[in-house]
Amino acid sequence: MGYDYALVHLTYTLPPAALLTLLYAPLCTKLDLYEIGFLITIAVTSTIPWDSYLIRTNIWSYPPSVVLGPKIFDIPIEEVFFFVIQTFNTTLLYLILSKPVLHSVHLFKEAKGTREGQKWKYIKLMGQLAFALTFKKGIDYVRAEGKQTYLGLIFVWAAPFLWMLWSLAYQFLVRLPLTSTLVPIVVPTLYLWVVDTLALKRGTWVIESGTKTGITLWPGLEIEEAVFFLFTNCLIVFGLVAFDNAVAVLNTFPAHFPSVPTLPSPALLVRALLVPASTYDGDGIVALQQSVQRLKAKSRSFYLASSTFQGRLRIDLTILYSFCRLADDLIDNAKDAAEAKQWVSKLKTFVDLSYSEDEKKPDGSLVKANDKNQGQATLFAVRNFPDDVVLTLLLLPTQRLDKEPLCELLKGFEMDLAFTQSNLSGPIKTESDLDTYGARVAGTVALLCIQLVMYHYPGTSEVKAKRLMASGHDMGIALQYTNIARDLAVDATESKRCYVPPGWLKKEKLTPESFVNGLKSGTPDEFFLKKLGAIRGRLLERSFGLYDKSRGAIEELPREARAPMRVAVESYMQIARELRRPGFMAQAGRATVPKWKRIWVGWRALLGPVKR
Numbered sequence: 001m002g003y004d005y006a007l008v009h010l011t012y013t014l015p016p017a018a019l020l021t022l023l024y025a026p027l028c029t030k031l032d033l034y035e036i037g038f039l040i041t042i043a044v045t046s047t048i049p050w051d052s053y054l055i056r057t058n059i060w061s062y063p064p065s066v067v068l069g070p071k072i073f074d075i076p077i078e079e080v081f082f083f084v085i086q087t088f089n090t091t092l093l094y095l096i097l098s099k100p101v102l103h104s105v106h107l108f109k110e111a112k113g114t115r116e117g118q119k120w121k122y123i124k125l126m127g128q129l130a131f132a133l134t135f136k137k138g139i140d141y142v143r144a145e146g147k148q149t150y151l152g153l154i155f156v157w158a159a160p161f162l163w164m165l166w167s168l169a170y171q172f173l174v175r176l177p178l179t180s181t182l183v184p185i186v187v188p189t190l191y192l193w194v195v196d197t198l199a200l201k202r203g204t205w206v207i208e209s210g211t212k213t214g215i216t217l218w219p220g221l222e223i224e225e226a227v228f229f230l231f232t233n234c235l236i237v238f239g240l241v242a243f244d245n246a247v248a249v250l251n252t253f254p255a256h257f258p259s260v261p262t263l264p265s266p267a268l269l270v271r272a273l274l275v276p277a278s279t280y281d282g283d284g285i286v287a288l289q290q291s292v293q294r295l296k297a298k299s300r301s302f303y304l305a306s307s308t309f310q311g312r313l314r315i316d317l318t319i320l321y322s323f324c325r326l327a328d329d330l331i332d333n334a335k336d337a338a339e340a341k342q343w344v345s346k347l348k349t350f351v352d353l354s355y356s357e358d359e360k361k362p363d364g365s366l367v368k369a370n371d372k373n374q375g376q377a378t379l380f381a382v383r384n385f386p387d388d389v390v391l392t393l394l395l396l397p398t399q400r401l402d403k404e405p406l407c408e409l410l411k412g413f414e415m416d417l418a419f420t421q422s423n424l425s426g427p428i429k430t431e432s433d434l435d436t437y438g439a440r441v442a443g444t445v446a447l448l449c450i451q452l453v454m455y456h457y458p459g460t461s462e463v464k465a466k467r468l469m470a471s472g473h474d475m476g477i478a479l480q481y482t483n484i485a486r487d488l489a490v491d492a493t494e495s496k497r498c499y500v501p502p503g504w505l506k507k508e509k510l511t512p513e514s515f516v517n518g519l520k521s522g523t524p525d526e527f528f529l530k531k532l533g534a535i536r537g538r539l540l541e542r543s544f545g546l547y548d549k550s551r552g553a554i555e556e557l558p559r560e561a562r563a564p565m566r567v568a569v570e571s572y573m574q575i576a577r578e579l580r581r582p583g584f585m586a587q588a589g590r591a592t593v594p595k596w597k598r599i600w601v602g603w604r605a606l607l608g609p610v611k612r
């Protein structure tokens with residue numbers, strides 16, 4: 001009996017496991033735990049018979065003086081634990097690197113008979129051929145019973161699994177970013193090559209000389225060992241990608257899978273993978289791709305927060321963001337007031353059409369509102385909006401959202417039309433006007449987000465729902481105050497808008513005109529900057545007041561949405577914290593949160609309520 005193999009774990013496999021666990025724990029969901037368990041179970045059960053055969057045929061051996069003693073099918077328990085911990089570590093690295101990825105956007109509709117469809121057919125076949133040839137080579141090596149036996153046994157064991165996983169998930173394996181495929185294969189493989197070199201040198205495990213090629217990748221690392229670790233990490237990552245491919249199909253296509261259990265059974269996962277890619281909803285995928293692009297390009301805070309939401313809620317929030325953003329942009333970027341008004345009116349018509357009532361035909365039959373609305377709204381959207389807007393409109397989950405907040409949001413955008421060159425304060429005459437504006441453009445967004453949360457995680461009582469809505473509404477206004485405080489200069493120079501109530505400006509002996517001119521001047525004097533600091537401070541004070549009042553309610557949301565909502569709110573409020581730093585207070589520029597700080601704030605918010 002000895003401790004050498006146990007020491008390998010203590011020194012090399014357990015420390016990275018602890019570090020990865022620490023990093024991933026706040027992000028870990030029930031589905032992640034299920035995925036980890038699923039992969040470990042498959043890894044252990046598929047490796048035991050093979051490893052046991054290798055030991056019993058003396059291809060591998062473990063000197064009794066280096067292992068503790070207990071064995072499972074002749075395999076030392078340290079070795080069985082190796083299968084577990086290697087799968088665990090590679091899986092956690094994969095999960096961490098994949099968190100920012102919305103898997104649905106990497107699905108692809110393979111239209112039959114098209115060049116693209118043909119291309120995918122060849123990609124699939126080429127992979128299958130490569131793994132089939134590897135298997136064949138393995139058989140030849142094993143049959144020869146010579147120096148390539150061990151290499152052959154690795155090929156024969158791994159290639160069929162790789163062939164099967166490739167056949168099921170080739171699309172995802174090709175389309176996912178390399179950070180989700182190559183990196184989680186390469187990093188653990190290199191690491192284990194180093195560990196293996198050290199273990200072989202110390203004699204912790206021994207490869208018999210008659211059945212190995214004798215070729216080394218570097219001094220001390222047998223080629224067989226290098227291939228073994230490369231293949232096992234490929235198997236783990238291919239398995240994870242296939243799992244996520246199945247979950248993406250389940251989440252993305254409600255027409256195929258109307259409801260999705262929190263933990264889909266293995267049979268359901270396989271069913272999802274077997275849905276032909278030619279039957280995918282191609283427009284839905286493109287709409288999501290456009291929405292994710294929009295979210296990534298336009299809001300770093302919400303992009304970061306979106307990665308902490310799960311499943312269909314994440315998809316719905318991404319589409320909702322895209323809708324709000326493009327509606328705002330259509331109006332803001334219109335060439336003149338008349339065009340902006342037209343966009344508001346078209347958006348209103350689209351919303352009206354999406355929510356009209358059931359209709360009775362003259363023959364007494366009923367046209368269900370849902371079907372009728374979808375048809376009418378689709379037709380209207382296609383005829384009246386640019387191509388890159390239409391798909392988002394069509395995917396907007398109106399069945400899960402109330403009409404009223406959407407109409408109020410459009411009223412908020414309409415308020416922006418009242419700002420003119422000669423009326424810089426537009427509709428904002430008093431503090432209460434500013435509250436109304438914030439309620440319309442941001443309070444409504446909060447209500448819509450909470451409705452989606454409660455739809456996807458049902459069970460909130462009516463009384464609680466009302467309370468949550470009221471607090472969420474306040475939180476939306478809080479975020480809008482921060483948004484205004486951040487964008488004072490941009491609003492003044494690019495849109496000629498002044499959202500600060502004239503009364504507040506008067507207190508600083510400013511008018512909307514002098515304030516906007518001061519912000520527009522490249523080098524405002526110290527005197528002006530002091531006043532700017534005071535006004536910004538007042539906006540932020542209101543923002544933090546509303547934030548303090550409402551943030552407790554986040555802890556009353558359904559459990560699954562609490563931490564992600566905290567991340568969304570905190571990463572936006574971090575902008576307010578940056579603005580309040582003494583160094584920034586008296587600057588005219590736009591505050592941004594450095595990437596590392598955004599990640600830190602998000603990670604911190606996942607752990608629990610943040611101290612103010």
Ligand SMILES: CC(C)=CCC/C(C)=C/CC/C(C)=C/CC/C(C)=C/[C@@H]1[C@@H](COP(=O)(O)OP(=O)(O)O)[C@]1(C)CC/C=C(\C)CC/C=C(\C)CCC=C(C)C
Pocket residue numbers: 295298299302303305306309317318320321322324325328441442443445446449450468469471472473475476479480483550551553554557565568569
């Ligand atoms: C995680 C995720 C994808 C969330 C999506 C949230 C969402 C749908 C946001 C829409 C934002 C948007 C474009 C609205 C149009 C009007 C507007 C510009 C509002 C301002 C947002 C700023 O967005 P962005 O940074 O892209 O804009 P600019 O860079 O300034 O151009 C707002 C500041 C409003 C945002 C308000 C919310 C997201 C509501 C927050 C409140 C909650 C989520 C509720 C919290 C729950 C409780 C119980 C307190």
